[in-house]
Amino acid sequence: xxxxxxxxxxxxxxxxxxxxxxxxxxxxxxxxxxxxxxxxxxxxxxxxxxxxxxxxxxxxxxxxxxxx
Numbered sequence: 001x002x003x004x005x006x007x008x009x010x011x012x013x014x015x016x017x018x019x020x021x022x023x024x025x026x027x028x029x030x031x032x033x034x035x036x037x038x039x040x041x042x043x044x045x046x047x048x049x050x051x052x053x054x055x056x057x058x059x060x061x062x063x064x065x066x067x068x
Contacts, residue, residue: 007053010046014039 005013017039021032 004049005045007046007049010042010049014042014046017042 017035020035021027
């Protein structure tokens with residue numbers, strides 16, 4: 001199984017997709033569709049990972065409160 005990209009790596013990929021659209025006056029519609037799908041997939045993965053990180057912070061916070 002491949003390692004997960006970090007949040008920063010996924011954001012960089014999204015930036016690259018956005019830059020592709022910004023620099024292209026005319027572009028291949030099929031390639032554009034592929035990039036939109038890739039971007040949507042990255043957004044979905046990022047949302048999930050950010051939720052995981054939030055949960056980890058909540059767990060740490062709860063552990064710290066229990067230790068007080």
